[in-house]
Amino acid sequence: MAEELSCDESQIWILGQPLICRFCGHDVFMPYQTYRNVEEPGIDVYFMNYTAVCMECGYGTQFSDPSHFNPDGVYIWAFEQALHHPPEPEPPVIRVVDAETLQAEKRCLDLALQVLVKEGKVDEFILPLAEEEYYEQVLELLGQKKHKSTQEANAMTCLAVALSEIASYRLVDNEKILFIIEHESYPGIETFLEQHIK
Numbered sequence: 001m002a003e004e005l006s007c008d009e010s011q012i013w014i015l016g017q018p019l020i021c022r023f024c025g026h027d028v029f030m031p032y033q034t035y036r037n038v039e040e041p042g043i044d045v046y047f048m049n050y051t052a053v054c055m056e057c058g059y060g061t062q063f064s065d066p067s068h069f070n071p072d073g074v075y076i077w078a079f080e081q082a083l084h085h086p087p088e089p090e091p092p093v094i095r096v097v098d099a100e101t102l103q104a105e106k107r108c109l110d111l112a113l114q115v116l117v118k119e120g121k122v123d124e125f126i127l128p129l130a131e132e133e134y135y136e137q138v139l140e141l142l143g144q145k146k147h148k149s150t151q152e153a154n155a156m157t158c159l160a161v162a163l164s165e166i167a168s169y170r171l172v173d174n175e176k177i178l179f180i181i182e183h184e185s186y187p188g189i190e191t192f193l194e195q196h197i198k
Contacts, residue, residue, distance in 0.1 A: 026056035
């Protein structure tokens with residue numbers, strides 16, 4: 001089910017019924033969002049409709065979104081859409097990390113894990129795992145049951161999870177750590193975490 005229709009050449013179903021062109025009987029359309037302005041005193045109300053243009057003959061079919069709650073209170077999405085030319089998946093991002101950045105990531109990860117160990121949020125057994133680069137196990141101990149990314153777990157992934165754990169437990173000033181992550185990167189993170197270990 002689709003929350004809304006995308007403007008792509010496609011087949012469309014409304015509440016399980018296929019949309020068929022009334023003029024030529026074809027079933028491939030290009031849906032466009034159209035709005036109807038209903039003016040009432042003091043307010044403007046906009047109702048969104050769709051106009052689906054038949055790709056065979058150009059005939060336009062207008063309809064609204066009949067999605068609704070059923071008697072049991074479950075929301076029923078009205079639309080289904082099958083794209084004729086689905087977009088190509090984006091190629092994976094290949095991250096190239098120089099040795100200096102990698103060392104900074106590892107230092108910051110070690111410090112972040114030390115903060116979590118010091119506060120009793122994770123077992124100290126996690127520290128040698130990170131040092132030996134067993135990042136999948138580190139993620140599991142941090143509460144990530146299974147690493148969901150298609151890319152291999154690395155120090156940066158573990159650091160991101162460790163920092164989010166620190167923030168969720170409110171072990172440090174969250175506003176400050178967020179500012180440091182955005183503006184100072186690894187040197188700032190390292191200095192900030194060192195202060196919380198002492």
